Amino acid sequence: MTTPQSVASVPYSAVLDELEAEAIHIYRETAAAFKNPVLLYSIGKDSSVLLHLAVKAFAPAPIPFPVMHIDTGWKFREMIEFRDRRAAELGLDLRIAQNVAAIEEGVTPFTHGTHEYTRLMKTVALREGLDRYGFDAAVGGARRDEERSRAKERIFSLREPGHQWDPRKQRPEFWRTANTHLAPGQSMRVFPLSNWTELDVWKYIQRESIPIPDLYFAKPRPVVERDGTLIMVDDDRLPLREGEVPDLRTVRFRTLGCYPLTGAVVSTADTMEQLVEEMAGAKYSERSGRLIDGEGGSESMEGKKKEGYF
């Protein structure tokens, strides 16, 4: 061994090619091995990539399984418009799952703490949706770089009866070979983007010209500042606190979710190039803008997963 010569470099696109091939492999395995798989579509950037990869995996045939959205009723309006437009463009078999009982009881992000709200409107709605249609595998966009407890998440993540995640029952993953067999009552969550980073997602969206909601791009939006977080006033259901007046500021969103729980970031990035540049320089993890993960410390993601959350 000698001291290094000038080291050649790897083009980013080559890394994306490998990640793409891995995700397509996972998709094909899921479609073939399970009786009734579903793609969980949450409208955000990761879901947009997932959808694009599903189209690629089965081309020239259409996506061979339905797509399900867990609708809390508090998503940004633009997200719902975007969802319905994409579903029509791609001819998706779109199912919508909601916790109707909780909505009728008047559960909102303001009546309940974020933890309980998330449990009722997302986790319970997801479980009910999966049970109603009898889905035995659900594809989601979780990535291992999102949060510390995700580092041990499997690509094929086993759920026990009742959608429980038991860390000790997780199957070891050898090679590209997945054990997709299920005992009665078990189901699988599948994460084709496990090895992607947030920047990979953006670079891939840019390279492949994948449509994403406009909310990711900066433009003047009405916001209020609450406990250091910028909340967009997307409709008149947001109860304004005393003295709060919506202010038009140039902001964008790094992740999309329920609008009263999603913090905007001040930014002027309004083109894909600027956006990727901004993300490449980002030093904070994306979940830092999400109020959902805040309560109960950084461990809460793991707790939610045990209850059946993604």
Next chain:
Amino acid sequence: MAGTLTPVLHLVTCGSVDDGKSTLIGRLLAETNSVPIDTLEYARRTRRGGSTIPVGDIDYSLLTDGLEAEREQGITIDVAYRHMNLPNGRRVLVADSPGHEQYTRNMAVAASNGDVAILMVDAARGVRPQTHRHLTISALMGVKTIIVAVNKMDLVGFEHATFEEIIGIVRTTAARLDVPEVIAIPVSAVTGDNITMRSGNMPWFQGPTLLEALEQWEPLDGRPGAEVADAPFRFPVQFIVRAEGNFRGYAGTVVSGSVATGDKVLIADSGRTAHVERIVTYDLHVDGHIADLDRAEAGEAVTITLDHEVDVTRGDVIAAATGDLVQPADRFAADMVWIGEEPLAHGRSYLLVCGPRSVPATVTNVRHRLDVVAGHEHAARVLEMNDIGRVEVATDKPIPMDPYTVVRDTGGFLLVDRVTADTVAAGMVRHAMRRSANVVRHDYAVDVDARRLLMGHDAKVVWLTGLSGAGKSTIADAAVRRLHSLGVHTFVLDGDNVRHGLNKDLGFTPEDRAENVRRVAEVSKLMADAGIVVFVALVSPFIADRRAARDLFDPGQFLEVYVDTPLEVVSERDTKGLYAKAAQGSLPNLTGVGQEYEAPLTPDLVLRGVGDLDASVEVLVRAIVGE
């Protein structure tokens, strides 16, 4: 791919907290800017009990901290996966395996995809048994480059001699294990020497830093001037794509070698050949242009069409038609890492999963167990959790598998428990056994149909399962008398009688019971082929064993009959005096007392052992000869 760097490196890290592994990996992550700033802040703020690192400095070991459940309960759950971005743009996917109990299993998982392993050795403590363990498992799982990071050099005064002594021992072991490449680097994870920055403390070391070694690595066969034969083309079919215009394509990933349009390929399962017509990807739709690939390399996920119709199903392997051929076999010698909590049972049927393929298989022989520290082989009959051993595996039908050293994806397989669906073992094929290729089935002119005509009835197997003393033999006896009088050719295989001859070498452990069931099932299969209606009266307590028996037969030919007699009744009756012995403790494995009886979940028939015998016979006769 000459001239370009491999974009993604799969790295496995092994070593325990004591060796400073967490600190080393944490520092690599931090110094390559692969950690978000809020996670770094967490590692500045948080302190474990007993930590001597001042608050405000980064405790690198916290960056690889595990799950809440692990911290609270002091258990290690499994392998953690992280990524690292090297300055030259290469992505490193790190499989970080924890160093506590269940070590073998976790490390085998982490190493199964590994290109490179970082092996930690504590300079102050020198080579320890677990150093050999890491090396052995890495080599077994096919890791070709081992980076020996001799850590804590600061504690030994950065002494050259200490380093040389350690790597001398490691190189000797690595040579015995045929590890192709060993790179040794003296480091200090705590002070950062030779991790990403060259150490000023060890001017005697001329080699690369850890970061440089990771940046410069290339697979052995991808290096300039490498004299390695081209890897053979292998393409396990995952999914059949059918689309408009009679499109029929085979979707999968090229797991080895490469393929080009016009290539002659072999459907390894059937032995048929065809030529590759198109290599299709989604990108052909871009701008409406048809732009198929001319060629696909290992790692690419594509869809292949063939020039004429041949029978290809999911799980089949499309392979090179020349050079290194892969042919179907049904017996394999393999190294196996046992990861199930229940030990390996001889003769029990598992599912063998190799890529997209699942077939029933049994382990017919354990040749030896490997002492992963000393490298010795020990005689063994079973493998238990975390054991590694050489076994013989028999599959229900011939399948093409490669030696693991040739192609990992088509030479590695899982064994899956057929009831719990748990993965219980990972195997690496060493070679297909000649026996299967040389024993060719002979097709005789007088076949099953010819015998059926002569006999005047279908052949069937009636499998009576239930507790000892449940009334299986009594029912079989009465049913056979009745059928005999109706002109049906019958035979009874009675569990007790078979154990006096064919199976007198077997006891009552779960493994022996599995083998007992397997042999009786095979004999009943021969008799059924001869045209006879066979009654099997056998406790056969385990679902998996009975399921394996059923798999030998065509649908409808095998009737599982549950003779359901409550334990209180059979132990009261105790016709053979067994329950009395079990109560005294002299018969530990009696089913229902010392061993569990797994009742059938979906039997074809249920008969009450306490009910009317004539009624039971009537039900059976009707099931066999019809109304």
